[in-house]
Amino acid sequence: MLKIENLQAEIDGKAILKGLNIEVKAGEVHAIMGPNGAGKSTLASVIAGKEEYEVTGGNIELNGEDISELAPEERAHNGVFLSFQYPVEIPGVSVTNFIKTAINETRKAKGLEDMPAKDMLKMIREKSELLEIDRKFLGRSLNEGFSGGEKKRNEIFQMAMLEPKLAILDETDSGLDIDALRIVANGVNKLKSKDNAVIVITHYQRLLDYIVPDFVHVLHDGKIVKTGDASLALELEAKGYDWIKQELV
Amino acid sequence: MSKYTEEQLEEELKTQEYKYGFYTDIESDTFPVGLNEDVVRAISKKKNEPEWMTEWRLEAFRVWEQMEEPEWANVHYEKPKFQDIAYYSAPKQKPKLNSLDEVDPELLDTFKRLGISIDEQKKLANVAVDIVMDSVSVATTFKKTLGEKGIIFMPISEAIQEHPELVKKYLGTVVPTSDNFYAALNSAVFSDGSFCYIPKGVKCPMELSTYFRINEGGTGQFERTLVVADKGSYVSYLEGCTAPMRDENQLHAAVVELIAMDDAEIKYSTVQNWYPGNKEGKGGVYNFVTKRGLCENNAKISWTQVETGSAVTWKYPSCILKGNNSVGEFYSIAVTNNFQQADTGTKMIHLGKNTKSTIISKGISAGKSQNSYRGLVQINSRAENARNFSQCDSLLMGNECGAHTFPYIETKNKSAQIEHEATTSKIGEDQLFYCNQRGIDTEKAIALIVNGFSKEVLNKLPMEFAVEAQKLLEISLEGSVG
Numbered sequence: 001m002l003k004i005e006n007l008q009a010e011i012d013g014k015a016i017l018k019g020l021n022i023e024v025k026a027g028e029v030h031a032i033m034g035p036n037g038a039g040k041s042t043l044a045s046v047i048a049g050k051e052e053y054e055v056t057g058g059n060i061e062l063n064g065e066d067i068s069e070l071a072p073e074e075r076a077h078n079g080v081f082l083s084f085q086y087p088v089e090i091p092g093v094s095v096t097n098f099i100k101t102a103i104n105e106t107r108k109a110k111g112l113e114d115m116p117a118k119d120m121l122k123m124i125r126e127k128s129e130l131l132e133i134d135r136k137f138l139g140r141s142l143n144e145g146f147s148g149g150e151k152k153r154n155e156i157f158q159m160a161m162l163e164p165k166l167a168i169l170d171e172t173d174s175g176l177d178i179d180a181l182r183i184v185a186n187g188v189n190k191l192k193s194k195d196n197a198v199i200v201i202t203h204y205q206r207l208l209d210y211i212v213p214d215f216v217h218v219l220h221d222g223k224i225v226k227t228g229d230a231s232l233a234l235e236l237e238a239k240g241y242d243w244i245k246q247e248l249v
Numbered sequence: 250m251s252k253y254t255e256e257q258l259e260e261e262l263k264t265q266e267y268k269y270g271f272y273t274d275i276e277s278d279t280f281p282v283g284l285n286e287d288v289v290r291a292i293s294k295k296k297n298e299p300e301w302m303t304e305w306r307l308e309a310f311r312v313w314e315q316m317e318e319p320e321w322a323n324v325h326y327e328k329p330k331f332q333d334i335a336y337y338s339a340p341k342q343k344p345k346l347n348s349l350d351e352v353d354p355e356l357l358d359t360f361k362r363l364g365i366s367i368d369e370q371k372k373l374a375n376v377a378v379d380i381v382m383d384s385v386s387v388a389t390t391f392k393k394t395l396g397e398k399g400i401i402f403m404p405i406s407e408a409i410q411e412h413p414e415l416v417k418k419y420l421g422t423v424v425p426t427s428d429n430f431y432a433a434l435n436s437a438v439f440s441d442g443s444f445c446y447i448p449k450g451v452k453c454p455m456e457l458s459t460y461f462r463i464n465e466g467g468t469g470q471f472e473r474t475l476v477v478a479d480k481g482s483y484v485s486y487l488e489g490c491t492a493p494m495r496d497e498n499q500l501h502a503a504v505v506e507l508i509a510m511d512d513a514e515i516k517y518s519t520v521q522n523w524y525p526g527n528k529e530g531k532g533g534v535y536n537f538v539t540k541r542g543l544c545e546n547n548a549k550i551s552w553t554q555v556e557t558g559s560a561v562t563w564k565y566p567s568c569i570l571k572g573n574n575s576v577g578e579f580y581s582i583a584v585t586n587n588f589q590q591a592d593t594g595t596k597m598i599h600l601g602k603n604t605k606s607t608i609i610s611k612g613i614s615a616g617k618s619q620n621s622y623r624g625l626v627q628i629n630s631r632a633e634n635a636r637n638f639s640q641c642d643s644l645l646m647g648n649e650c651g652a653h654t655f656p657y658i659e660t661k662n663k664s665a666q667i668e669h670e671a672t673t674s675k676i677g678e679d680q681l682f683y684c685n686q687r688g689i690d691t692e693k694a695i696a697l698i699v700n701g702f703s704k705e706v707l708n709k710l711p712m713e714f715a716v717e718a719q720k721l722l723e724i725s726l727e728g729s730v731g
Contacts, residue, residue, distance in 0.1 A: 048682075049685075049686075051682075071685065071690075072685035073685045073686075073688050073691075076685070076686055076688035081686075084686075088677070088679050088680045090680060090683075090684075090701055091702060092701025092702055092703070092704035092705075093698070093700070093701035097697075098697070101689055101693065101697055102684075102687035102689055103688075105687075105689045141701070162687070162688070
């Protein structure tokens with residue numbers, strides 16, 4: 001699904017990713033953990049194609065195709081989805097209107113007609129039930145005045161609607177209380193299939209109690225320095241990151 | 250008529266941003282350039298006007314001659330040379346039409362290109378369209394249906410002939426000839442426009458609509474609109490404008506007067522899309538408009554405008570809340586891109602008791618444009634318990650444009666309650682990236698964000714107009730973020 005080789009990226013001349021490798025296959029869940037400033041969110045932004053970051057080396061392949069030169073929307077059309085750590089507000093644009101536009105723009109890029117309204121309605125109904133989303137919520141302006149939990153749930157709702165191949169969840173657990181965390185994690189689990197893949201970026205182990213990863217990677221100073229299974233996350237939780245840093249010396 | 254050179258042709262083909270930029274090749278009957286008393290008399294004569302009308306125009310001309318062009322607005326432009334403008338232009342063929350079959354086929358084609366299918370509008374939208382083509386109305390529809398209700402909706406030139414008592418009674422009562430430089434000029438030379446009268450207690454059963462076009466090169470267009478809603482009546486009036494591509498500046502100085510008698514309501518909606526000039530700021534229409542409405546007891550006037558066109562806009566649709574319990578509303582979206590300049594807003598003059606006004610202004614600036622809101626809320630000494638709420642929001646795109654807000658509040662009565670809110674925001678990279686990440690490209694993302702920003706005002710427009718207005722916002726901002 002996703003193959004990243006020797007990825008190097010910088011922002012404003014400052015190198016953040018320094019030769020990162022990762023391979024994610026369909027049906028897998030990968031967790032990327034690491035201390036603050038390791039480059040976790042940068043990795044998410046670079047995969048999604050944020051323009052402020054300059055890729056200075058390496059490549060990003062999605063299903064065998066190099067996507068590193070594609071515009072962010074083209075990557076989205078190819079099935080990349082990023083659940084933002086800080087989702088933006090768009091006043092006056094309802095959740096429904098936003099998701100409708102996103103779906104139809106993606107369909108347009110694929111040469112398809114707009115999704116018929118009744119299909120859209122059916123899908124919205126199904127997915128909002130799946131994520132325990134109140135109908136009223138769908139009429140509100142996108143993220144405007146949303147609580148932390150609502151914002152994250154809205155991100156996962158969009159993910160459910162867009163049915164991406166590769167979903168990257170950037171600190172989706174931050175700002176969530178335990179109930180919201182459970183709902184969001186359950187949503188992600190229900191959306192998982194053998195045909196898609198999920199990358200979970202997180203500081204803490206607690207999200208991984210709900211979304212159990214097949215692989216855990218530790219990102220440090222722009223590189224993956226250690227890879228293991230779910231137990232690695234527990235070990236990190238118990239010991240912190242310092243022992244990994246010391247191991248590297 | 251100046252030549253249409255190879256270069257001009259090329260220029261037109263190049264600049265395709267302006268969708269409605271084309272001429273209609275209809276023979277026109279145009280006066281030589283220049284303005285003096287003889288020209289004013291000639292216009293009046295050409296239109297077969299009664300003596301009182303000629304005198305009215307002459308008086309306005311004499312006032313205008315003594316006046317100076319105003320300079321207080323936050324706009325900069327090369328002033329029109331008023332002696333280089335032709336003050337009258339009418340299509341030569343001016344048949345009295347009973348059906349569409351009698352309309353010049355080329356004119357019909359123009360309407361089609363503008364997306365106005367009269368037939369379709371008749372059938373689907375329930376809209377009666379009085380089309381003003383180069384100052385003279387050439388088609389009036391639905392007159393009969395309206396006639397049965399006693400509603401008068403016709404070109405003002407015809408109204409002067411057929412209903413002189415009404416025109417004489419109300420013309421210039423809300424915007425006097427001496428009101429301002431452009432209003433005086435308009436009063437002297439106005440070529441045509443619309444007249445509408447709704448009798449007592451009648452609710453107009455359809456939206457009344459007028460489409461304007463400037464067509465002949467070098468002729469300023471001076472529209473005059475007068476809407477009178479008699480006691481307890483209701484009317485919703487739509488005004489939409491498109492103009493053909495021109496390389497020289499065109500002057501447009503319209504006057505609109507609304508009169509809402511006791512318990513009457515007038516809703517006046519405008520979509521303005523005159524040619525804004527090219528990307529270098531060359532050409533474009535100068536739009537200097539005076540719009541004002543008078544409310545008697547318990548009357549209500551709502552102005553809704555979507556201003557996307559013109560190189561320079563100077564426009565303040567206002568309400569005089571003369572009657573007790575009268576209500577004035579102003580909902581505005583003004584978009585400026587490239588080198589456009591807009592100085593627009595409203596005046597709410599509270600004279601009566603318990604009068605209420607609401608102002609919602611949304612300014613969107615892109616490119617190197619300047620967008621100013623200018624509004625006056627005036628509470629007079631006898632206006633007990635007057636209330637006003639104003640909200641002025643500005644949205645900026647890029648770093649080279651400007652948004653300005655000039656709110657004036659004058660109150661002479663302690664019981665007044667006035668609220669003013671203002672915000673300025675910028676379309677951020679983060680918002681665009683968020684949309685991009687969801688598969689929405691930047692152009693579409695801007696349209697989405699702008700439509701969201703403008704929603705409160707778009708919602709005030711009649712349905713069919715709202716759709717058109719949304720499209721216009723998108724077209725106007727194309728290429729505004731690189």
